[in-house]
Amino acid sequence: MTKLELLEEIRETLQRDKEISFDMKLEDIEEWDSLARIAMISLYDQLFELLITFDELQKCKTISDLVELVPDQLDR
Amino acid sequence: MYTQKDIFLVTGATSGIGKGVVLSLLNQGAKVIAVGRDSKKLASLKDETSRKKNLILEKKDLSNCDGLDKWILNISKKNGKLKGLVLSAGILQIAAISSVLSVEKSKELFEINYFSNIQLAKGFCDRRTNIGKGCSIVFLSSIASIRGDSGIVGYAASKGAINSAVKSLALEVARLGITVNAVLPGFVMTELSLSWQEVYTKEYIEEMNNKYPLGIGQVEDVIGPILFLLSDKAKWITGTELIVDGGASL
Numbered sequence: 001m002t003k004l005e006l007l008e009e010i011r012e013t014l015q016r017d018k019e020i021s022f023d024m025k026l027e028d029i030e031e032w033d034s035l036a037r038i039a040m041i042s043l044y045d046q047l048f049e050l051l052i053t054f055d056e057l058q059k060c061k062t063i064s065d066l067v068e069l070v071p072d073q074l075d076r
Numbered sequence: 077m078y079t080q081k082d083i084f085l086v087t088g089a090t091s092g093i094g095k096g097v098v099l100s101l102l103n104q105g106a107k108v109i110a111v112g113r114d115s116k117k118l119a120s121l122k123d124e125t126s127r128k129k130n131l132i133l134e135k136k137d138l139s140n141c142d143g144l145d146k147w148i149l150n151i152s153k154k155n156g157k158l159k160g161l162v163l164s165a166g167i168l169q170i171a172a173i174s175s176v177l178s179v180e181k182s183k184e185l186f187e188i189n190y191f192s193n194i195q196l197a198k199g200f201c202d203r204r205t206n207i208g209k210g211c212s213i214v215f216l217s218s219i220a221s222i223r224g225d226s227g228i229v230g231y232a233a234s235k236g237a238i239n240s241a242v243k244s245l246a247l248e249v250a251r252l253g254i255t256v257n258a259v260l261p262g263f264v265m266t267e268l269s270l271s272w273q274e275v276y277t278k279e280y281i282e283e284m285n286n287k288y289p290l291g292i293g294q295v296e297d298v299i300g301p302i303l304f305l306l307s308d309k310a311k312w313i314t315g316t317e318l319i320v321d322g323g324a325s326l
Contacts, residue, residue, distance in 0.1 A: 015203045031203065035248065 001047065002075045006067055013043045022064040040066070048073045077307075078106035080130055083158050084306065085109040085148065087138060087196065088165035090117035092266030093216060096299040097162050102127045104303075109151060109158075111165070113137045138165050139184070141191040145199030152205040159207050160306045161200045163193040164216040166234075170227045182230030189234035194241060197256070201249050209253030214305045215242055217258040219321045235260075239317050246315030255314040257305045262321025264293040290322030297322070 001009075003022075011020045014031040026032045037057050044050045048070050060066050067074070084101050088094035089110035098110045098121065107130045112118045118133045125131055132155060138144065152158050166189045171178045197213055200206055220228050221235035239258050246256040263284050285292050301320045304310050319325055 017204055033251070035251070 001073070003067055006047075006070070006074060007063065009043060009047065010040070010063065010066060013039045020063055022062070022067065024063045026061060026063065026066075044070065077104040080105070080107045081156070082106045082160075083109065083152075083156050084160040084162065085111065085151065085158055085200075086162040086164065087111045087136075087193075088163075088216070090114055090121065092164070093261070093264070093295055093298050093302070094162065094164035095121065096295045097164065097302055098131070099125055100299055100303055101306075102130055106130065106159075107155070108132070109134055109155060111136050111138075113139075138192040138196075139188055141187060141195040144192055144195040145202070148196055148199035149202050149205050157207045158200060158205055159211055161196065161213045162216070162302060162306070163196060163214065165192070166216060168228075168231055171230070172227055173229050178230070182233070185230045186234050186237070189231070190237045190241075193238065194245075197245060201245075201252065201254060203252070206252070206254065210308065210311065211252075211254040212306050212310070213245075213254065213256045214302050215256075215258040216302075217242075217260045217317065219260045219262045219319060219325050221260060222317070222319070223325050242317070243315045250314060255305070255311065257310075257313060257316050257318060259298065259302055259305065260317050260319045260321065261298045262288060262293055262319075262324045264295055264298055266295055288322040288324045289326070293320070293322055 007020065007022065014020070014029065014036055016031050020029070037054065040057060041052055044052050050070060052069055056069065078101070084106055086094050086098050086108060089098045090112035098108050101108045102125045109132045110118060110121055111134045113136065115135045118135060121133065122128050122131060134151065136147070167185060169181060169185050171181065193215060200213060215238050217238045218235040220232040221239050224232065242256050242258045249256060281292065298320050301318055305313065305318065
């Protein structure tokens with residue numbers, strides 16, 4: 001999976017029609033709420049068999065930070 | 077009461093309770109997306125309403141839950157965001173637990189009565205599908221889920237699963253302004269029950285009638301409570317099981 005493909009998966013998980021970009025701040029995304037965080041944990045588990053914690057998610061400030069949680073699994 | 081901007085999707089729309097809900101919502105001015113698997117029966121719905129423009133027909137077989145969440149999202153993209161969802165599609169199997177394949181066959185029952193309905197509810201709760209505050213989902217459960225009877229182990233369990241799911245789902249989506257409730261009808265004379273005439277003989281119906289303090293119900297007895305739960309009058313009601321059974325479960 002490429003970074004762009006993951007970006008699309010994140011947008012879908014956020015149930016958002018509008019585009020998102022790597023530099024967007026999560027606090028500026030209205031869909032980024034507690035349910036979205038739970039959905040994000042499921043997404044990473046399903047895509048990468050990676051269990052991320054709520055704490056790790058809390059530390060993420062931008063979409064890029066979310067993507068960086070799995071740098072090794074993404075295609076260059 | 078409603079306008080064309082109030083869009084409802086109803087499954088199991090070609091017969092019984094689902095059909096009654098479709099026609100009543102149309103009468104109240106709403107736009108209705110009627111979902112059924114039989115295209116002839118779907119088309120005949122148009123003959124039963126003068127508000128044909130507000131009726132959208134969608135042929136869909138709900139016997140496989142895969143992708144139904146995306147399907148309902150696409151429907152809303154095509155027709156506008158939804159205000160309400162009535163999940164009345166379901167099947168009934170009557171089989172003693174000792175019958176051949178009674179357990180295996182109940183997987184098919186759960187796929188429709190539980191998984192497909194939950195998948196549709198999931199799609200409805202997507203922010204892109206619904207209008208937000210003031211939305212409602214009504215599941216068609218049954219009093220079989222709270223009162224045991226022989227021969228309906230799988231059916232009763234599939235409806236019981238709905239009752240339990242409703243409570244958690246109601247909590248999960250309350251923030252989005254969506255209410256989630258289940259209606260538990262008693263025995264009403266629908267096409268589904270008529271199709272089981274070898275079981276529901278005249279004698280059986282008479283016996284049933286005696287068990288119902290207010291008599292066996294008709295389809296319209298269940299429609300009113302469903303319309304109520306869809307309406308703003310029920311905006312503070314969520315996670316409930318509304319028993320509509322003429323007092324049979326008392």
